[in-house]
Amino acid sequence: MINELKQQIERLRNAGATYVDARWYPLEESSDLTMWNGNLKNATASRESGVGVRVxxxxxxxxxxxxxxxxxxxxxxxxxxNARVAAERVTFPVRLAEKDAIQASFTSPNEIDPFxxxxxxxxDFLKEMDSLMNQSxxxxxxxxxxxxxxxxIFVDSEGSEIEKKxxxxxxxxxxxxxxxxxxxxxxxYQPGRIGATRGWETMDRKLFTDNAARIVKELNEVLVAEDCPRDTRSVILLPGIMFLQTHETIGHALELDRILGYELAYAGGSFVRLEDFGKLQYGSSKLTARADATLPNTPGSFGYDDDGIPAQNNLLIDKGLLVGAITGRQMVEEANAKARKPIFNGSGGANRATSFYRVPIERMTNINIDFGTDGTLDDIVKNTExxxxxxxxxxxxxxxxREQFHFATDIGWVVEDGEVKHVVKNATYRGETVKFYNSLTAVGDESTWEVQYVDNCGxxxxxxxxxxxxxxxVCRFDNVTIGE
Amino acid sequence: MKEKILNILGELRQYAINKGISAAFFYHEEDSYLMRFANSAISLNTNEHLVRLEITTYDGRKRAEYQMITDLNQVEQMKAGIDTAAEMMKHTQPLSYDPTIPLYTETYADESSYDQALAQLSNEEKLAYFNQAAEGLETGEITLSGIFSSGTNITAQINTRSEHTQYFKSSDAQVNLVLSHGAQKWEILAEQSAQQKADLDPAAVHSELAFLSHVYTTTVPQQIPVGTYDIVLGSAAIGDLLDLMNWIGFSGGMMKRGFSFTTQEQVGKPVFSEKFTLVDDPTRRETFPYKRDVSGIERKPFPLFTRGVFDGYTWVQDDADEYGAQPTGHTVMHKSLVLHCGDQPVDSLEALVSMPREKDLLYIPYLHYMNIVNPSRGLITGSSRFGALLLKKDGSVAVPFNVRLTQSLLDIFGEKLQWLSSTEKIANTSMSYGARNPKAIVLPAFIRVNGLEISHSNSAF
Structure with missing residues (x-):
């Protein structure tokens, strides 16, 4: 099959194509189980296979x-x-950043194949969890x-051949x-990275048991809590919401295709402009963010992207200053040309497709915030008025x-004079992205740093x-509007 | 092709019967084409031909499902899928209720929503449409984005309870064009939905874009104060709000699970304004309707709210099985929502802008990135996008930067609902997630809602 793909690639190259690649999925399997109030509502397995060709x-x-x-x-x-017709309306001819031809493979780490x-x-595991959560x-x-x-299996007209499992x-x-x-x-409770591998061993009974008890306890506290007040005050975001804040207002905002206007017909653009790189104070000096596809054992680390570029760890925001973006081969060339200066030094290795039947686009890898020096959660609370x-x-x-946002959370704990006072329900907060990150006044230490997974980024x-x-x-932001 | 599909389904059914397996088969085939524009160029021209098969096996209260993306030449692979689902079922646990396997009492086929001319639209025709719809509107600063998504959708069903089949074939197109200003970052949008080729009207799209483009290029955008406004919502915004209501408003299963702003006690009682009448009406071809659901129930117009009174919940088969309700013919990939028009004679944005008004009106054509803040209260939030206007009472028009609206559906469609336009539009609400599923809502071109609060106002686009 690989040879057939290579022959077809060569055939199109000889016919005038500048570049051709193919992604062959011999087999993709998934399994989905859902238990709702003791009923196994969904027990689904699936398989798919096919080929996607890009010319x-x-x-x-x-x-x-x-x-x-x-x-x-x-x-x-x-x-x-399809490419021939598209070529009838071109305003900026696609060029691809240089890369090395790579023959390689990548396997995500797991101990026990869940299949x-x-x-x-x-x-049985789900029944056990369901039983644990069946509480007052x-x-x-x-x-x-x-x-x-x-x-x-990825092959292209530049000599790359990469297999990923x-x-x-x-x-x-x-x-x-x-x-x-x-x-x-x-x-x-949705566990993120909890070990060095992510196979069936992820299903740690003690971890789930402990967290089942925790979420039941916290739910009961929410049920009798008062409403979150409408107010302006500091918000201390735990990783269970900070990951989404990062996702929506750093990750999506810094996808280079979005910055260049390639998403305007759908989910929108970015407030970031090409001239902002190296100049925009995105956040306070406590904010350092990176796109790190080399972080071991997460879905954002995949070895090689679907352009055939090796995983990288790239700074996005350095002590508050905007310095980088989430990039692939096409967009860095276009951005550098439009900026009339080299902002990006080659592809950042973030071009990915969700399946064989979709085309690769710039996607987040692991968009991380570096931990800071402001201590534990308790330390941050103690220093919050x-x-x-x-x-x-x-x-x-x-x-x-991505210039402003509104989030609602499952739970809140009011902090007054350095102490946690009580739980509140229906908590919300909103803000303007740059102003919000510039009000970042505390970043928790390594003890507060967690890797959360996202399985459904559209x-x-x-x-x-x-x-x-x-x-x-854990991050603290000051002067934030809450309760609306 | 239809015969081949039904023959294969029949073969799979017989294979299951021979093995003593109770099974239901759901076939989905799409031939999808999408031409995507960005920065005034075709940024992507793609097509996918995909065949999906879902096999659900039953053993009393046990149930398991196996799905595959496959092709019609892989019948042995499909049979292996039946074996896999049957094997899975042995290891599942019984449900607390009896799941229903549909009984089809007759063979049914509906291809009335299929228009070959639309389904087989060429690349060149799509490009010509875009060129006509955007003619003269692009500049060095103002660039064109958008999509022309079109295709064919086939679904078919059979199960081991009878040899009868159901077969549905439809064609669809969803077109949207966006003009955006590179430096100022404003965006304007015009959309079109088509079930047949004759629905395509690039001149209408051009007219909408030209009008908005003129306003946006001759008016300095401004930040408007937060506070309470009388707001006119355009068809895209109304469509998205109704899509959310479909989720948290009248689904019996969602109500039972606590994710609804209505309660059983409200059936037969006023929930919304008397001006609000919403029907699931599969007789409207514009909605890409299913005239029978997966359970084999014939779908007829189903009132949801009549003059504001809540008529009752929709029940999909599985929720009905679980909660002891009667299924209502809503085990479908999408409903056919129709919001009845009102009596306000406004048929276009130009007409809206020209209407005399006693106070300022904020026109919001589109609500971006809406989400449900609190389903129990019907509370949603989203931001204006794509061509909002502030229609001042002195007759002038201003361009506002985007604003955020955090409001309950109970307010938007409740007593604050002032009028609905007498002109009808089609809002295509199709998403391109997963399997192709064209859907659209028939609704008034505009509605006016008084006294809604804007909680945030941007200082730039």
Whole structure:
């Protein structure tokens, strides 16, 4: 099959294509189990396979994909035809940043392949969690686990041949209750990186047992809590919401295709302009952010991107100063040309596709915030006069250029004079991105730093759902509007 | 192709029966084309042909599912999928209720929503559409983005309870064009939905864009004060709000799970304004309707809210099984929502702008990145985007920077609802996540809601 792909690539190159690549998924498997109030509502397994072909012709992309690989030549021709038509409307001919031809492989770390574990064992685990969460105050309980396993073979017209084998595990448990006003509240636990590998061993019974007890306890506290006040005060974001803050207002804002206007027809652009790199004070000096695809054992570390570029660890924000973006081969060339100076030194290795039938686009890797020197969570609380600790993503909404946002959280704890006072419910906060990050006044130490996973980041048209990670510490921001 | 699909489904059914397996099969085939524009160029031209098969096996109260992306030549692989689902089922646990396997009492096929001319639209025709719709509107600073998404969608079902099949085939197109200013960062949008080729009207899109472009290029944008406004919502914003309501407003399963702003006790009682009448109406071809659901129930117009009174919940088969309700024919990939028009004679944005007004009106055509803040209260939040206007009472028009609206659906469609336009529009609410699923909502072109609070106002785009 690989040889056939190479032959087709060569054929299109001889026909005038500037660049051709193919991603062959011999087999992608997934397994999804959901238990709701003791009922195994969903026990689904799936498989898919196919080929996606990308052709660059006269500065324009064509793409075609099919699950039927018996007509490879036709598939390649279709991609080429799509590129020919696209070439009729080109304003900035696509150029690809230089790269080395690579022959390599990557395997994500796991000890126990979850697809070798009996279904009955998985169901037993869910039943156990469901039973643990079946407590007073809990009216709905849900537990689930999703496993993915895919083999991707990438070949291109520049001599690269890369094989990737990736396993992902995304478990979650959650409880829901109804307060005296009839409002439903939720607490959940979704483990991020909890070890050196992410196979079935992720399903650590003690960890889940402890967290099941915690979320039930916290839910019951929320159910009798008072509403979050409308106020302006410090917010202390735990990793369970800081990851999403980072995701929406640093990650998405710094995708270079978005900055260059390639997402304007859909999820929007970015307030960041090319002239901002090296100049914009994105946040306070306590803010250092990076796109780190070399961080071991997360969905944001994948060895090589779908341009065939090795994983990298790139600074995005250095002590508050904007210095980098999430990039792939095409966009860095366009950005440098449009800026009339070299902002980016080659691809950042972040071009990924969610499946064989989608085209690679700039996606987050692990968009992390470096931990700081302001101590533990307790230390930060002690140094907070008037604030609220927030945790658990409930809703998120951002402006069309990621310039402002509104988040709701599952739980809040009011802080007064350096002490945690009481729980509040229906907590929300909002802000303007640059102003917000410049009000970052405390960054927790390593003890507060956690890697959270995202399994459902949507972007692009046709839309793609991607998996990635965020390593984030506890962060405190001052003068934030809450309770709206 | 239809015969081949149904024959294969019949073969799979027989294979399951021969092995003593109770099974239901859901077939989905898409031929999808998407031409994407950015920076006034075609940034991507793509197509995908995908065949999906979902196999659900049953054994009393046990159930398991196996899904595959495959092709019609892989029948043995599909049969292996039946074996896998059956094997999985042995290791699942019984549900607390009896899941229903549909009983199809007759073979049914509906291809009335399919227009070959639309489905087979060429690349050249799509490019010509875009060129016409944007003609003369692009400049060095103002660039074109957008999509032309079109395709064919086929779904088919069979199960081991009967030899009858269901088969649905439709064509669709979703077009949107965005003009954006590189330096000022404003964006304006015009959209079109098509079920047949004759629905495509690039001149109408051009007219909308030209009007908004003129306003935006001749008016200095401004930050408006936060506070309370009378707001006119455009069709895209209304469509997205109704899409959220579909999720947290009248789904029986969501209500039972605590994620609804309505309660069982509200059935038969006023929930919204008397001006609000919402129906699930599969007779409207513009909604890419399913005239039978997966359970085989014939779908007829189903009132949801009549003059503000809550008519009742929709129940998908599995939720109905679990909660002891009657399924209502809503086990479908999407409903066919129709919000009845009102009597306000305003048929275009130009007409809206020209209307005499007693006070300032904020026009919001589109709500970006909406999310549900509190489902129990119907509370949503989102930001204006794509061509908002401040229509001043003195007749002048200003361009506001984007604003945030955090409000309950109960307010938006409740007593604050002032009027609905008498002109109808189609809001295509299709997403390109996962399997192709064209959907659209028929609704008034505009609604006016008085006294909504703007909680944040941008100082720039």
């Amino acid at each position: 660059l012709y006269k500065g324009a992309w064509g793409f075609s994909a099919s699950s039927d690989i018996s007509q490879l030549a036709g598939l390649f021709d279709k991609a080429f035809d 070798t574990v009996e279904l009955s064992e998985k169901v 105050g809990v009216v709905q309980r849900a537990s689930g686990m999703t496993f993915m396993k895919k083999q991707i 990736i396993i992902e595990v995304f478990p979650a448990i959650q409880v829901m209750g109804v307060d005296a006003q009839g409002v439903t509240h939720t607490r959940k 008037k604030g609220v600790i927030l945790d658990g993503e409930k809703s998120w909404s951002i402006g069309s250029n 972007k692009g048209q046709p839309n793609q759902v991607m998996q990635l990670g965020h390593g984030v510490p």
